[in-house]
């Protein structure tokens with residue numbers, strides 16, 4: 178008896194290695210599927226990707242506030258200290274005439290995390306409301322947020338380098354402050370959110386809409 | 395002239411016998427099952443695919459499709475039929491335009507050369523200071539390790555762990571894994587470890603942040619340049635080369651080729 182063949186909907190794709198496998202006929206609600214080639218977890222359908230991504234994004238948005246309001250580091254010169262937030266640090270650079278550097282810090286630390294949050298929220302809303310417009314462009318937006326997100330870490334690294342190098346006792350000393358920790362958390366959380374967001378849903382909703390329209394129209 | 399081939403057929407309905415998923419187990423049970431057992435199941439799958447008993451009684455048309463594999467687009471999930479390419483060609487997705495797979499001449503040799511160069515540069519970068527700062531007769535030196543530990547000294551332990559992962563662990567893991575994968579494919583060793591490593595480095599790739607740290611070093615140099623006397627250490631140059639080599643090493647291997655060749659090793663083993 179020949180195999181009647183299976184439709185594309187019955188095929189599960191491993192997101193890690195691309196191996197194809199057949200969807201099991203019976204699935205209990207809490208079953209997990211694993212790829213046989215690479216051992217990675219296979220996502221089935223919508224999963225809880227949207228909910229987890231929302232949770233991570235909300236946590237990141239909350240931490241974004243102290244990351245910008247709390248000081249990231251304090252510079253002690255000859256005993257007297259001065260705490261600096263990201264914005265005041267950039268402002269000092271402008272005052273010192275180093276405006277290209279100030280612009281870099283401003284973009285990497287303030288604009289990029291904010292844009293990343295907004296872009297992911299926009300993509301999530303699009304998925305939830307089944308938006309079918311411009312899937313290619315939205316995919317590009319996703320790829321871009323995934324790529325530029327890590328560059329925000331540059332501020333954390335600068336603080337690390339400064340506190341490692343400038344340790345001259347009473348003469349000059351730099352200390353890290355809580356703002357750095359909040360800021361690093363924002364970057365990590367948004368990176369995780371970009372990872373948990375299931376980008377195939379952009380195409381799935383677009384595709385489903387087009388098919389439904391064909392059926393009804 | 396490498397030409398992009400947009401020749402993959404869409405496969406809305408395919409009649410290919412696909413293997414079932416790996417065992418369906420609840421999460422706790424899955425965790426209890428070791429990796430060894432997992433590879434036994436994988437073995438069953440390969441045997442099933444090549445088992446002549448499965449093909450017996452099927453129509454010729456059906457077996458004809460079997461010899462072509464299916465490829466799923468990594469970005470959007472659309473299925474395509476696999477078509478062999480000539481050197482330098484690239485197959486792209488019909489729906490979203492993403493690269494499905496490419497054929498590269500001398501892929502393994504390039505991977506080997508780049509990973510060995512990368513490992514040498516990694517050792518050099520960690521052995522020497524990146525920057526030095528001199529003020530009032532005192533000198534402070536910055537190595538990758540010192541940069542990671544700086545937060546630890548000020549009691550931000552999680553930040554230290556994050557930076558150690560970004561700057562020390564992930565790059566080393568990536569280089570060692572690529573070396574192991576190259577050797578596994580070349581000598582056709584049992585690929586269980588190589589498969590696991592390749593999966594992990596693909597998932598963890600964004601967390602290796604050497605190039606971001608380089609930007610941080612440049613920013614710090616400009617910031618400190620006016621205030622103190624800066625010394626550029628030998629590791630600064632090996633670090634710059636390491637970034638270039640790692641970027642090249644990440645772009646050379648074609649994932650589809652690597653996965654399918656690793657799987658071919660299992661069939662031989």
Ligand SMILES: [Zn+2]
Pocket residue numbers: 191192193194195196212213214215216217
């Ligand atoms: Zn897989």
Ligand SMILES: [Zn+2]
Pocket residue numbers: 467468469470471472487488489490491492
């Ligand atoms: Zn695609």
